Structure formats: C-alpha cells, structure tokens
Amino acid sequence: MYDVEQIRGDFPLLAQMVNNKKVAYLDTAASAQKPACVLDKMSEIYRSAYANPHRGTYYFAEKITAEYENARKIVQEFINAADSREIVFTRNATEAINLVAATWGIKNLHAGDEILISEAEHHANLVPWQHICEITGARLVVFKVTDEGDFAAELFKQKLSAKTKLVAVTAMSNVLGTIFPIEKIVSAAHQNGAKVLIDACQFAVHHRIDVKKIDCDFLAFSAHKTYGPTGVGILYAKAQILESMPPYQFGGDMVDNVTYEKTTFAEIPARFEAGTPASVQAIGMGEALLYMQKIGLDNILHHELEMTEYMEEALNSVPHLRIIGQPQNRGGVFSFAVGKIHPQDLAFVLNKENVAIRIGHHCAQPIVNRMGYTSVARASLGLYTNKEDINSLYEALLKAEKFFREE
Amino acid sequence: MTIDELIENFAFFDSWEEKYQYVIDLGANLEPLEQKYKTEEWKVNGCQSQVWLLPKYSEGKIHFYGDSDAILVKGIIAIVLLIYNDKTAAEIKKVDVMEIFAKLGLEENLTPSRRNGMMSMVEKIRYYADLYRK
16 A cells, blocks of 8 residues: 555655645656655764775775665666676766766767667757767767657667667656657667667656666666755666776776876776765665665556546646647656746746746757747656645646636 | 836735736736847846847937746836836946835845846846946
8 A cells, every 4th residue: 555645754845834835846857855764864874974985994984885885786776787886876867978978989989870869858868979979970860759759669760770879768758758668779779789878867766677678788867866865876887888988087986006107997887986976975875766665666656657647637627738748658747838828937826836847948958849849847746746736736727827818 | 107106006915916917917018129129139048938138228328128928027027127217327237126126025036046037137237237338
C-alpha cells in the first residue's frame, strides 16, 4: 500500500506554508525536493565524519572515503552496472555529457562522422555535440519525432547511417514527457556500429534503470532530480570504453605519478574526478537512491502512473487548455498552453495560488518551437505528488483562465 | 493621471485579483508602440516575456513607448512609463522606483527573482537617460 501522505511527511519542505497556505509543488522535473534522511545524512557526515576523501590516513578521512565509495556502489546497484568503476561522479548530468564529448568525442570523432540526436533533446544533450562537431568536423544529425511527440522507428532509422558514430538520446523528454524506447534505439545503433549515450535525467526519477539490459555505452543523470542534493551527477560508461578515454580535467586525485617530465594518470574512475569531489553531496545522493529503493521503484512508478492519469484528466477539463505532445507512452511531465494566455501571466496567477510549475522553453528550445511555441507552462510529478496538488493546479488554472479571459 | 492619483487608486484594492485586474486595465490603455519597433533592437533583455522600449528625446525630456506580449507585464510597463515619462535625464536618475512600487503595493514585481524583467526595463530607462545626458 503506497501511503503518499506518509511519504510526504518525509519531505520537510512540503510542510512549509507560504502565506498561510500549502504549496502544490509540481516542478519535480526541474528539481526534486529532498527527504529528511538525505539532509540528515549530509549533516551527519559534516558533523562526525568529514575530511577530504582519498587523501588522509586518519579516522575522519577513512570514514568519508568509505562513505563516498559506498555511494558509488549504491549508484552502481541502482542502475545495475557491472562494476562500480563504471560510475564517475560529476557536477551534474550536463558535465557528464560534456565529459563524454570532450574525451571520447574528441578522440573518436572525425570529419565525415555523424552524431545522431533526437529532436526532443535538452540543450545539455545538444549544445556539447554542436561544439564537438565544430572541433572535429563531424556533423550533427537530428531525427524527428511525430507531431504527437512520439518516437517513430522509421524516422530514427532514416537518419541512422554508416557514418553515425554516436547516438545521443533522452530516455524521457523533459518537455513532452515522451518515453523513448531506449533498448530498441541502442540495439539498432549497435547493429550499425554506433555507440549510444542515454540522457536519463527525467527517466531516472520515475523508472528503474538497468544499464546491462539497456546495453547503452554511456548514461547520464543528476542527483538533484532523484531526490538528492545539488552539485553532483553521474556518468556511467562501460568500463572498457571508460578505460580508453583520456582524462577530462587535470589536477589532484586523478594522477598516478607526477614529475615535471611526465605525469601518468590514475585508473578509472579516479582519472575523471580531478580535484576535491562533492563528497558529501555524493553521499547524500546515495542516501536518496536508497530512499527510492526503500519505497520501491515499482511502487513509485505505479503511484505516478495513477497521478499522471489524474493530471491528464484534470488538465483536459480546463477550458482552452492544450496539452503539448500526446505521446503514447508518457511519463509524469505535461507541457501546456491555455488559450492565448502568455505563460508568464499564467505563472503569475498560479504563484498567487501557491502552485509551483515552470514556464519557459525548458532548455529545449528546438522541440518547444517545433510544437509551435516559444514558451510553455510545464507541470511535473514526483513520488510525493498527491491528488490535492493536482486539484490545486486545476483550480488555479480555472482561476487564471477566467482572470485573463477577454470579455 | 499622476503617480499620486495612481497610488490613491491602488489603496482601494483589498485583493491581488482586484489590484492586478486594474494593472491589466492600465496595460490595455497603454499608448501603443508601433509594430515596426517591435524588433530585437528595441527589446529589453532578461525578461521571460518579450518587452520592447523605445525612447523619444525632445526638448530636453524623454518620452518612452513600451509594450509586451504578456498582459500583466504590459500593465506594469504602463505604470513604469507613468513614473518616468516626460522627465529630464537628471529627473529620471532621481526617481526612487522601489519606493513608488512599494506605495502601490506592487513591490513584488521588482524583486530579482520575479524575472519578469521589470528591473531590466528600469535599468534600460536609466541607460537611455545616461545616453541623453552625454
């Protein structure tokens, strides 16, 4: 039995009153709220086990090093990676993708090669590739989604060619909510000799990830969306590929032996973690993933599917509201427009009504433009979302629609 | 209408709904900005909606025309222009816009986190005033 009220009790911020009213937090796709266990864990480390990991030989240093490496192990198990050496802690998912672009990309991409991305990518899985194309002479190719915002195998395969060296694709669109069939994409790309990078930022919040089953070469996601702290993200890469990659940034902790003549670099994953890491954040992330596992990923998904359905129904009951993108397989993310109301005007009324949603291009301008907009409103779900949140959204949207209705 | 009259009008409202309905009405009556000026050149950056601002200099004073594609922002522009229009550059520099917005009960529009670009717009007005002084 999924007791959403009890789960909400784990999140201190959700109890926060603003102007003596509860807040309906419907912006988890931008960043999730944090359960108390994550905050407590981080506080506990700072209070009782803090030092610089990997460097000291005393109690605190050994303790935090063990916690940091345990967090890596938790991430490994969370995504079912074969080996914890395949897990690199980065600042965020954006850095994880930039790392692949700057190391694997520069080493392996040449003039005439192609990088294939979907039309629905977040800028983080688009702009780094544009940049790498400029450096290497490779070409960025984009496969379209359908008018409904769905993945279509034929549109993908049309663009997949012998020149494709990398397919970089999201597992779930942050604008349309579309869930991409990543296993099929990986299998088709591999048959074609291309490597695959999965942007799992949205997907990881709602779905179980099994990198062995997906068989992707790279996968990126961030802690702050999976109920963990800001400042840390994950790059997963198959060990064999990671080992072949040159270092990304240079400095402490990523070296083996340093002389003025020559420096040799550490083994993976340390080679990619130059400088003092965001150790406490990584440990906090581990705690957040354990929290999700404790509730059960299948239970979370089941609850969210119910809320997704409820939200779709609620949104469709608002006069003149248009949901942008009607994918067959949708996660709990809805972009929408209400008549001709500017999203900023809409957000103003929603904020007055204590409903937290996001407006704008959601760092995915091409797909927002493709759907005929420059800015849209977006409501998104998390494991703590309840019907009351969605009812608040519905009421606030009715109010906004009425408020801006031209008489 | 003077600013003092506007402040008096705003004093009547009890709810944000009434207050902002009035803001929308002010926007609806805003002196129009010709379509041909709604270009990148006259755009105010840093807003979530599109905002344009055009200065006209004459006889030592500046008159501004503005517009936005967001209704509430357009209303706020109408108030900002009521505050700043037909003043000399020196007068513009002296205006305490925060104080006036506080008296109107609209100070929430000038906080940096609102990002509705009102501060960007005020900065742009001050920029044009500086330009005129030189």
